[in-house]
Amino acid sequence: MSNTSENLKIVSLDVKDMRFPTSLHADGSDAMHTDPDYSCAYVIIRLQNGLEGYGLTFTLGRGTEIVVEAIRTLSSIVVGKVVTDIYKEFGAFWRSLTSESQLRWIGPEKGVTHLATAAIINALWDLWGRLVKKPVWQLLADMEPEQLVSCIDFRYLSNVITKEEALELLKKGREGREERMNVLLQKGYPCYTTQAGWLGYSNDKIRELANKFLNAGFTAFKLKVGKNLQDDIQRLEFVRNIIGWDRTLMVDANQVWEVQEAIDWMKHLAKFKPLWIEEPTSPDDVLGHAEIARALKPLGISIASGEMCCNRVLFKQFLQADAIQYCQIDSARIGGVNEILSVYLMAKKLGVKVCPHAGGVGLCEMVQHLQMWDFVALSGTSEGKWVEYVDQQHEQFVYPTVIENAHYLAPRAPGYNTELTKEALENYVYPQGKEWESMFAKGIFTDPRK
Template sequence: MSKIVSVDVKDIRFPTSLQSDGSDAMHTDPDYSCAYVSVKIASGLEGYGLTFTNGRGTEVVVQAAKSLSALVVGKSVDDIYKDFGNFWRSLTSESQMRWIGPEKGVIHLATAAIINALWDLWGKIEKKPVWRLLADLSPEALVSCIDFRYLSNVITKEEALQLLKQGEAGKQDRIKVLLDKGYPCYTTQAGWLGYSDAKIKKLANKYMDLGYTAFKVKVGKNLQDDIKRLELIRSVIGWDKILMVDANQVWEVQEAIDWMKQLAKFKPLWIEEPTSPDDVLGHAQIAKALKPLGIAVATGEMCCNRVLFKQFLQAEALEYCQIDSARIGGVNEILSVYLMAKKLGVKVCPHAGGVGLCEMVQHLQMWDFASLSATSEGKVIEFVDQQHEHFVDPCIIKNAHYLAPRAPGYSTTMKTEAIENYEYPNGKEWQLMFSKGIFQDPTKVQ
């Protein structure tokens, strides 16, 4: 048996605020970052996982992951993978640390980073990319990875097993489609709120030329500015392309309804995160009000756990379910959301962007297509063209499709030079920026 001999956690940050990359109505100056976890076994093989953060506060998630590591070091990976669902519960239900969640916030972000590292490690042990590892698991083995506690009033283990068995039909044909063509995506890269009109127009034209047919734009700070920005985007992409808008939680419920009525003339497919990410009934009210206008509600990137997702799905508060590869407790918990969405007939269109999110989420959506939903109709994965150069096996986009990953693991291994340059605060790039006064050195703050 291969025992885990160490868990290491690093604070990795990129100065994306300097170019307004990632800016939206709520997050005006993000520095895209991650808590980066490595799990090493006795043979020397390592798995890498991460959870996305936004700059300040990453050190808190790093410390939480270090605190959880005591529950991981010394464990046999063979035992973990044989009963992954119960191991996942052992992390999320540790009798003292669960108090600072439970299953939400910083402690759950840290859980996701560790769990994602364990999936990367499993893929490397089996010499398979994680999407293929998942697709090759038997329905029984996959169900054993999931903690169904609190979900039985929507889906049971037996129902999940039946859905997965139904998905066996035609699986190999769908795997071939993924290997030959990949999975469709849309881009947010032209739509950041802090970008100038000239930059938006230039990027929209760029992605049109690359074959994109779906674009997302940030809204919510100023109505007249939103109208002008959507007019600009529509003038570039035309009216035959799909347009989505994203408010990043900035509105009150009625404000969201009123604001979107003013933007309805631009024919957005969805409004994303119109209000608080915890407000199930508020989202349901917005969804009901906007449905006659042909505008759907999408949310989920900051949904804290499977139980809240369950309520969104039950309440018909979203039409597009946006799982995030690092927000809830890693792959295991995300699988349960896919299964609930499948049973209740809701499309999953994952959130991506950030550090490593595109790399991870492609695996999840490809597994869904191969093994569960059996279709990509009406579904797309978000793509944001940032920080991919820092990964050993970055996602590859061709003709507005994610190409199926071929390398073993979860595509989460960062290059050594990326860590040397951007580990915070001692990385070479950060030290250089501190010396130039671009950022303040936190070690010298009085």
């Protein structure tokens, strides 16, 4: 079928509640989220010509059904549109989703409606990549600066970055682009791992996993902290003895501390030379983060945050206030690719390194594209930067992330690497998937339908 506008019309938007029982092994556990079941709201957008795009937003189990409902509610804005019309004015379309005059009230641009927006937007980017037969990182890197800027809603950002400044940065970013693309295709993009650092893991499991990743060439490791100071001190010492002092160590408190408590706690951990403390306090507390940053700077400890930062405006303030030295965008927390592009541009202008949050279900698969685009077409460097890597649920995807020598290899398949396998859908759609039915029957989990 040819790409006539009739064939490119969106005829359906389907959404599924997908859950994986990671709580059984304490995978993903931290001081705040003690028993996550890695999950996602999974969107399938279908065109008249049969082509499909897949998108998702990451959740921790309970509550996924609420995001699913929000996606269904937003779908009326999407279905019936000609997809190429969306891409021509993508920034305007994005605003139509996030500023629908009644739905906006239950955001605006945060929480469940924004997670729902991200899933839909991510599916549209996957579809775009498939239409032009390019992986999303390359689709972005090949765009003319004007086209890329037209994907972004600059509302509320102009006191930090204007469209004109964004264009300038992207035009500068074109210098040496081909060379960097070759480097990327040969070597990939560096990553660190959190897989050995979950709070619920025993020392034996930490040792086994840390050694596994050391043998795989990893030089940067992240540990969860924040529940018990003495335990943290012992675990950091334990891990330093395994990985040595010449490798990079990061720590992550997942928002559990008060501002002063974060400062005091980190003074005790400073001797282990952590590069950063991630999410030391409430993810909305810009001034609190700034205060912690000032206090810890003399100790050589930076602040990283952003995985729970709800929109570009909050990112703007974190960057303006020098409250974070490492900006951690998440591919599903704010409104998908379009909004994330604006955060990269602000971070570039203000000289802050972006190190994406990943892990979960599909987050590694997606953020690799964003960081690779940044390397090729915007910041032009991977110096002192990484993408997080967690060895979780990659087998559920048709085109899983590929890691070699502690580098993400550049995806070659068209799209955003977001398509789940047929088996994943059969086994883990909630609550009627085969694996869930089996776990309910064994009494491992309670059937919500009973």
